[in-house]
Amino acid sequence: MRTILILLIAVFAVASITAQPVLTNSSNFTVGDSYRMDSYVENSTASPGQAGANITWDFETITGGTFVEGSTAICVDPAGTPFADSAAAIAANICICPVENPDDGAYQYYHSGYNSRELLGIGWFEMGNTSFGTYQGPLKSLMFPFGYGDSYSGNYEYTSYHLDFGYYFMRDSAEVETVADAWGTIKTPIGEFNNVLRLKTTTHVYSWYRYGAGTPWMFMGDFTDVQYSWYLPGMKVPLLVLLEIDYYKDSFYNIEYLAEYSFVTDVKDVESKTNMVFPNPAHNYICVDTGEAEILYIVLFNRHGQKVLTQAGPTYRVDISSMSPGIYAVLVQTSKGVLQQKLIIQ
Template sequence: MKTKLTMKTKLTLISILSGLNLLGQTITYTNFSNSLTNVLSVNIADNNSFNAILKTTTGAGVTWNAAGLTVQSGTPLVNLSYSAPSSTPYASLYPNSNYCLYDSALTTFIGYEYDNFNSDSISKWGSYEPSTAHEIYQDPDKHLIFPFNYGQSFTDNYAKTNYSNSTTISSYQTGSRTVTFNGYGTLILPQGTFQNVALISEVRTNSLGPDSAYRYTWHDISNGKILLLRNENGGSITTVWNNELPTEINEITKVLDFTIFPNPISTVAIVKINTQFTKKDLSLSLYNLIGEEVYKTQINNNETVINRNGLPNGLYIFSIKSNSQENLATGKLIFK
């Protein structure tokens, strides 16, 4: 049975999740390039759970509260990573790209995005969808420059060819994109609070119609990762958020000496305790990223088994507590 976190537990988690100092208001290639080697694990949100005021909250030291985001029913957890274009079937169409963003397990659901990252900018050279509809840029679409400072803005032109399938050209398109770094501060997501976050707002015009497209991206300034993204193109709207935990909880918080292995977990894991606490003193709970307790077990001996019991793939918060409900250790477990 799923149970909600108690207020005491919520406060404990909040104290773990918060506490970073604002590190700076400049996005640099050195920091941003860290994201190229990491998996971006995202939830696809119900667009109605996105608060529109987030888009217009700008300035220095602001707070964006997106804790109310919920997952769109029936959508999978998406694990995106940057790979060499040569690892994909369409690399020859995008010779100027040096990275491709995709989920290798979901290529029938989400397509490939071909980008060029270099020390002064990020530009998109095209994308290829599962339906075989795709786009190829003759003049790339620049999304970011380095360094990029709070209050700075730039405009760049693009040109591309759109294909309705693998061979049929549907249209030629030109336009411009204006990108503005118009806010920094604190972002609250369902799983915790992130400090040192930048809001990058983009407006794209196009030659095929009067409507502009809007994109709002909240980046972790320290490593470039996308934390929240809202894309609005006419009636087509997409909202996704990074479901990873804030920095502090990425490292296990220990009051007692223990190990959990393996992690990530396929079916079962072992909790090994080396502690002065007696067996009856300890319990372990798992929480999903919306704060529901989805698993609980007593730690009855030095080695206790965590059984997956049908829990879906994804990231979970574990908490080891004493019988007085004192939180002794908190960290993350991944089921894959």
């Protein structure tokens, strides 16, 4: 996976070396995209650095804070997700959800359009504590085209409903401003990237919460969050994100950086990165060979990006006898990274 990522870095870097970076709708998510963000939380030594043109930011070595290895997320068709009957999911055309444990985690619903990417809702799927929140506004994640000096602003209302207990428990009212305040070169733990665009997003939130059905709303306060995101044109997620947090006079950053990334334009166009799946075409079963890498889990997606099967490792044999004939994508999370291959079921 690291080799694939390095090749992608080289392609994108060469393409952007002669001009200031501009984000276009090529940064929109596509069914089949997958990525992993690793993080350092409560870091007190980092700094977002200065704004301006042709700046260099060095995050190659991050010291301080607690390291958290992320889990792989994948873009799928919202129609095949647990919250598919919600208005936000129906209006969305992309859902980002966990690969490793689809029954425990966040489901983010986006509408990716010609001029923007908008976050419509988030579902939290957890046994006994499932909730769904919607953004009325909505929350604009990105605007296109977007270059150095450009900005946009807006408002949103966020409400979250506790599905297990049947009441609204969270409500936010927010003002958001995003400005592309810098461009230049960034070094992250996985490499150096030229001609990246930094977005500074300032969010002022008024927040309310209640602790049970029928109880009054409690005003929790107003908060200001400042987030810095470094984007490379053509990539779908930021290379690095700094979220500034002020908590009881203590200031620190949560830092996320892109650790792994795989892009698929369409399941039927997936190129085999390995010959790990056999037989192929298959009918009743498949076997997965990842060499010395341990299989953590195997996921099958149909050509619409819907997750149709998840199997935990280390088992290498998968029963596909109940699957309809067609073209599928097999995604395998191993101890050494993510592998992906097209599968034909007859």
